[in-house]
Amino acid sequence: NAGVTQTPKFRILKIGQSMTLQCTQDMNHNYMYWYRQDPGMGLKLIYYSVGAGITDKGEVPNGYNVSRSTTEDFPLRLELAAPSQTSVYFCASSQTGSVGYEQYFGPGTRLTVT
Amino acid sequence: GDSVTQMEGPVTLSEEACLTINCTYTATGYPSLFWYVQYPGEGLQLLLKATKADDKGSNKGFEATYRKETTSFHLEKGSVQVSDSAVYFCALSDRGSNDYKLSFGAGTTVTVRA
Numbered sequence: 001n002a003g004v005t006q007t008p009k010f011r012i013l014k015i016g017q018s019m020t021l022q023c024t025q026d027m028n029h030n031y032m033y034w035y036r037q038d039p040g041m042g043l044k045l046i047y048y049s050v051g052a053g054i055t056d057k058g059e060v061p062n063g064y065n066v067s068r069s070t071t072e073d074f075p076l077r078l079e080l081a082a083p084s085q086t087s088v089y090f091c092a093s094s095q096t097g098s099v100g101y102e103q104y105f106g107p108g109t110r111l112t113v114t
Numbered sequence: 115g116d117s118v119t120q121m122e123g124p125v126t127l128s129e130e131a132c133l134t135i136n137c138t139y140t141a142t143g144y145p146s147l148f149w150y151v152q153y154p155g156e157g158l159q160l161l162l163k164a165t166k167a168d169d170k171g172s173n174k175g176f177e178a179t180y181r182k183e184t185t186s187f188h189l190e191k192g193s194v195q196v197s198d199s200a201v202y203f204c205a206l207s208d209r210g211s212n213d214y215k216l217s218f219g220a221g222t223t224v225t226v227r228a
Contacts, residue, residue, distance in 0.1 A: 004157075033215065042118070042203060042218030043158075058215065090157055102148075103216060105157035 002026050004106035006091050012112045013081040021076040021109050023091030031094040032074040033103065034058075034066065036087040043090065049074055081113045116141045120204045120219035127194055127226050135189040135222045137178075137204035145206040147171075147180050147187040148216070152201040161189075161202070194226045 007022045025032065030051045035043040045058030049068040063085060065077040074093075078085060088110050092103040121136040139145065146165040150158040162171030167182035176191045187204060204219040 040220060042205075042220045043216070044218075045215050048215060092158075102160045102163070105150075105159065107155075107157045 004091055004093055004104050006089075006106035006109050008109060009107065010110050012114065013078075015081060015083065015113060017081050018077070018079050019081070019111075021078070021089055021091075021111075023074045023076065023106060024072050025074075025091075025093040025104070026072065027093060027095070027104065028071060029093035029095050029104070030071065031096065031103075032068065033092040033094075034064070034074070034076045035090045035092065036060065037090060037108075038087050046076065046089075078111075083113050085111065086113045087111060116145070116206060116208050116217040118204050118206055118217055118219035120202075121222055122220070124223040124225060127224065129195060129226055129228055130193045131226075133189075133191045133194045133198070133224065135202055135204075135224070137187045137189065137219060139185050139187065139204075139206050141185075141206055141208045143208045145208045147178070148205045148207070149176070149178055149187070149189050150203045150205060150218075152203065152221070154200070158203065194224075196226050196228050199224060199226045 004025045033048045034046040037043050044060045047066040049055045055066050088108045090108050091106045094101050094103045117140045119138050148163045149161040151161045152158045162173040164171040164180035170179045178189045201221045201223050203221045205216045
Protein backbone atom coordinates (compact mmCIF):
# COMPACT_ATOMS: atom_id res chain seq x y z
CA ASN A 1 0.00 0.00 0.00
CA ALA A 2 2.57 2.60 -1.09
CA GLY A 3 0.01 5.15 -2.34
CA VAL A 4 1.80 8.36 -3.36
CA THR A 5 5.55 8.44 -2.84
CA GLN A 6 7.85 11.44 -3.16
CA THR A 7 11.62 11.76 -3.28
CA PRO A 8 13.68 13.30 -1.86
CA LYS A 9 12.27 14.15 1.57
CA PHE A 10 14.63 17.06 2.09
CA ARG A 11 16.89 19.06 -0.19
CA ILE A 12 18.99 22.18 0.01
CA LEU A 13 19.74 23.98 -3.26
CA LYS A 14 21.91 26.93 -4.06
CA ILE A 15 20.42 29.81 -6.03
CA GLY A 16 20.49 29.02 -9.74
CA GLN A 17 20.71 25.25 -9.36
CA SER A 18 18.12 22.92 -10.85
CA MET A 19 16.49 19.76 -9.57
CA THR A 20 13.63 17.36 -10.14
CA LEU A 21 11.18 16.34 -7.46
CA GLN A 22 9.92 12.83 -8.09
CA CYS A 23 6.35 11.65 -7.55
CA THR A 24 4.95 8.18 -8.14
CA GLN A 25 1.53 6.71 -7.41
CA ASP A 26 0.50 3.06 -7.57
CA MET A 27 -3.27 3.51 -7.49
CA ASN A 28 -3.71 3.88 -11.27
CA HIS A 29 -5.11 7.37 -10.79
CA ASN A 30 -5.52 9.52 -13.86
CA TYR A 31 -5.33 12.89 -12.09
CA MET A 32 -2.14 14.09 -10.45
CA TYR A 33 -1.26 17.42 -8.85
CA TRP A 34 1.66 19.38 -7.47
CA TYR A 35 1.11 21.82 -4.61
CA ARG A 36 3.39 24.00 -2.57
CA GLN A 37 2.78 24.86 1.07
CA ASP A 38 4.27 28.00 2.52
CA PRO A 39 4.26 28.73 6.27
CA GLY A 40 0.87 29.94 7.48
CA MET A 41 -0.63 29.52 4.05
CA GLY A 42 -2.85 26.96 2.46
CA LEU A 43 -1.66 24.81 -0.39
CA LYS A 44 -1.30 26.42 -3.79
CA LEU A 45 -1.61 24.40 -7.00
CA ILE A 46 1.47 24.54 -9.23
CA TYR A 47 0.60 22.13 -12.05
CA TYR A 48 -1.81 19.31 -12.61
CA SER A 49 -2.34 16.48 -15.07
CA VAL A 50 -5.50 14.72 -16.18
CA GLY A 51 -3.68 11.81 -17.77
CA ALA A 52 -0.46 10.69 -19.42
CA GLY A 53 0.73 13.30 -21.90
CA ILE A 54 -1.62 16.03 -20.62
CA THR A 55 -0.56 18.75 -18.19
CA ASP A 56 -1.79 22.23 -17.34
CA LYS A 57 -0.84 25.18 -15.19
CA GLY A 58 -2.27 25.83 -11.78
CA GLU A 59 -2.19 29.02 -9.71
CA VAL A 60 1.59 29.41 -9.30
CA PRO A 61 3.42 27.74 -12.23
CA ASN A 62 6.24 30.23 -12.78
CA GLY A 63 9.69 28.71 -12.29
CA TYR A 64 8.46 25.12 -12.62
CA ASN A 65 7.91 22.55 -15.33
CA VAL A 66 6.25 19.15 -15.38
CA SER A 67 5.89 16.15 -17.62
CA ARG A 68 3.62 13.10 -17.52
CA SER A 69 4.91 10.30 -19.69
CA THR A 70 3.26 7.52 -17.68
CA THR A 71 0.18 7.20 -15.50
CA GLU A 72 2.34 6.51 -12.45
CA ASP A 73 4.91 9.31 -12.56
CA PHE A 74 4.58 13.07 -12.41
CA PRO A 75 7.96 14.76 -11.83
CA LEU A 76 8.28 18.47 -11.04
CA ARG A 77 11.29 20.29 -12.44
CA LEU A 78 12.75 23.44 -10.86
CA GLU A 79 14.96 25.44 -13.18
CA LEU A 80 17.22 28.18 -11.82
CA ALA A 81 16.15 27.83 -8.19
CA ALA A 82 15.30 31.03 -6.32
CA PRO A 83 14.81 31.69 -2.57
CA SER A 84 11.10 32.25 -3.26
CA GLN A 85 10.86 28.54 -4.10
CA THR A 86 11.74 27.56 -0.55
CA SER A 87 8.67 25.62 0.46
CA VAL A 88 7.21 22.19 1.15
CA TYR A 89 6.04 20.47 -2.01
CA PHE A 90 3.24 17.94 -2.05
CA CYS A 91 2.24 15.64 -4.84
CA ALA A 92 -1.31 14.28 -4.92
CA SER A 93 -3.45 12.04 -7.07
CA SER A 94 -7.13 11.29 -7.49
CA GLN A 95 -9.15 8.63 -9.26
CA THR A 96 -11.04 11.09 -11.41
CA GLY A 97 -11.56 14.79 -11.61
CA SER A 98 -15.13 14.47 -10.45
CA VAL A 99 -16.11 16.83 -7.71
CA GLY A 100 -16.17 15.06 -4.39
CA TYR A 101 -13.40 12.60 -5.14
CA GLU A 102 -10.64 12.46 -2.55
CA GLN A 103 -7.11 13.51 -3.38
CA TYR A 104 -4.36 11.35 -1.89
CA PHE A 105 -1.21 13.14 -0.82
CA GLY A 106 2.41 12.12 -0.61
CA PRO A 107 4.54 12.88 2.47
CA GLY A 108 6.09 16.00 0.94
CA THR A 109 9.52 17.31 -0.02
CA ARG A 110 10.98 20.12 2.07
CA LEU A 111 13.11 22.33 -0.19
CA THR A 112 15.37 25.15 0.94
CA VAL A 113 17.02 27.48 -1.58
CA THR A 114 19.91 29.54 -0.22
CA GLY B 115 -13.21 32.84 -7.91
CA ASP B 116 -13.33 30.09 -5.36
CA SER B 117 -11.92 30.75 -1.92
CA VAL B 118 -11.92 29.33 1.58
CA THR B 119 -11.54 31.29 4.81
CA GLN B 120 -10.91 29.43 8.01
CA MET B 121 -10.34 30.42 11.59
CA GLU B 122 -6.83 31.50 12.31
CA GLY B 123 -4.80 29.65 14.88
CA PRO B 124 -2.99 28.47 16.66
CA VAL B 125 -5.52 26.85 18.94
CA THR B 126 -4.41 25.25 22.20
CA LEU B 127 -6.80 23.04 24.15
CA SER B 128 -6.78 20.67 27.08
CA GLU B 129 -7.71 17.04 26.60
CA GLU B 130 -11.48 16.41 26.60
CA ALA B 131 -12.23 20.01 25.62
CA CYS B 132 -14.56 20.85 22.72
CA LEU B 133 -13.06 21.97 19.44
CA THR B 134 -14.66 24.11 16.74
CA ILE B 135 -12.81 25.41 13.69
CA ASN B 136 -14.81 27.81 11.56
CA CYS B 137 -14.71 27.60 7.78
CA THR B 138 -16.60 29.69 5.23
CA TYR B 139 -16.36 29.55 1.48
CA THR B 140 -17.05 31.38 -1.76
CA ALA B 141 -17.74 29.38 -4.88
CA THR B 142 -19.23 30.03 -8.29
CA GLY B 143 -20.76 26.59 -8.77
CA TYR B 144 -21.85 23.74 -6.52
CA PRO B 145 -18.83 22.81 -4.47
CA SER B 146 -17.94 19.75 -2.51
CA LEU B 147 -16.36 20.55 0.85
CA PHE B 148 -13.56 18.79 2.66
CA TRP B 149 -11.57 18.80 5.85
CA TYR B 150 -8.02 17.53 5.52
CA VAL B 151 -5.68 16.89 8.45
CA GLN B 152 -1.90 17.05 8.48
CA TYR B 153 -0.15 15.34 11.38
CA PRO B 154 3.40 16.45 12.20
CA GLY B 155 5.88 15.43 9.51
CA GLU B 156 3.22 13.86 7.27
CA GLY B 157 1.25 14.71 4.17
CA LEU B 158 -2.41 15.68 4.17
CA GLN B 159 -5.09 13.06 4.57
CA LEU B 160 -8.82 13.36 4.16
CA LEU B 161 -10.68 13.65 7.45
CA LEU B 162 -14.23 14.06 6.16
CA LYS B 163 -16.22 15.48 3.29
CA ALA B 164 -19.70 16.57 2.19
CA THR B 165 -20.83 16.80 -1.40
CA LYS B 166 -24.17 18.61 -1.16
CA ALA B 167 -26.08 21.02 1.03
CA ASP B 168 -27.16 19.72 4.47
CA ASP B 169 -24.85 16.70 4.21
CA LYS B 170 -22.93 15.89 7.39
CA GLY B 171 -19.46 14.43 7.13
CA SER B 172 -18.07 12.55 10.10
CA ASN B 173 -14.94 10.60 11.00
CA LYS B 174 -12.87 9.89 14.13
CA GLY B 175 -15.35 11.83 16.28
CA PHE B 176 -15.17 14.92 14.06
CA GLU B 177 -18.23 16.30 12.31
CA ALA B 178 -19.00 19.07 9.84
CA THR B 179 -22.28 20.05 8.18
CA TYR B 180 -22.49 21.65 4.73
CA ARG B 181 -24.55 24.83 5.27
CA LYS B 182 -25.36 26.44 1.95
CA GLU B 183 -27.39 29.28 3.49
CA THR B 184 -24.40 30.46 5.53
CA THR B 185 -21.73 29.12 3.11
CA SER B 186 -20.05 27.37 6.00
CA PHE B 187 -18.52 24.00 6.89
CA HIS B 188 -17.38 24.26 10.50
CA LEU B 189 -15.41 21.38 12.01
CA GLU B 190 -16.39 20.17 15.48
CA LYS B 191 -15.31 17.56 17.97
CA GLY B 192 -16.83 17.14 21.39
CA SER B 193 -13.83 15.76 23.27
CA VAL B 194 -10.32 16.10 21.85
CA GLN B 195 -7.31 13.91 22.56
CA VAL B 196 -3.59 14.62 22.44
CA SER B 197 -3.49 12.59 19.23
CA ASP B 198 -5.73 15.21 17.55
CA SER B 199 -2.86 17.69 17.57
CA ALA B 200 -2.39 18.57 13.91
CA VAL B 201 -3.00 21.20 11.25
CA TYR B 202 -6.53 21.18 9.85
CA PHE B 203 -7.35 22.47 6.36
CA CYS B 204 -10.76 23.30 4.99
CA ALA B 205 -10.98 22.89 1.21
CA LEU B 206 -13.44 22.91 -1.64
CA SER B 207 -13.69 21.60 -5.17
CA ASP B 208 -16.10 23.36 -7.42
CA ARG B 209 -18.34 21.66 -9.89
CA GLY B 210 -18.18 24.79 -11.98
CA SER B 211 -14.45 24.58 -12.61
CA ASN B 212 -12.80 22.50 -15.30
CA ASP B 213 -9.92 21.02 -13.41
CA TYR B 214 -11.55 20.05 -10.11
CA LYS B 215 -8.62 21.36 -8.17
CA LEU B 216 -8.88 21.85 -4.45
CA SER B 217 -8.90 25.38 -3.03
CA PHE B 218 -7.51 25.37 0.50
CA GLY B 219 -7.86 27.57 3.51
CA ALA B 220 -4.71 28.69 5.31
CA GLY B 221 -4.89 25.90 7.87
CA THR B 222 -5.46 25.94 11.63
CA THR B 223 -2.85 24.50 13.96
CA VAL B 224 -4.39 22.68 16.91
CA THR B 225 -2.40 21.60 19.94
CA VAL B 226 -4.02 19.43 22.59
CA ARG B 227 -2.31 19.27 25.98
CA ALA B 228 -2.67 16.36 28.39
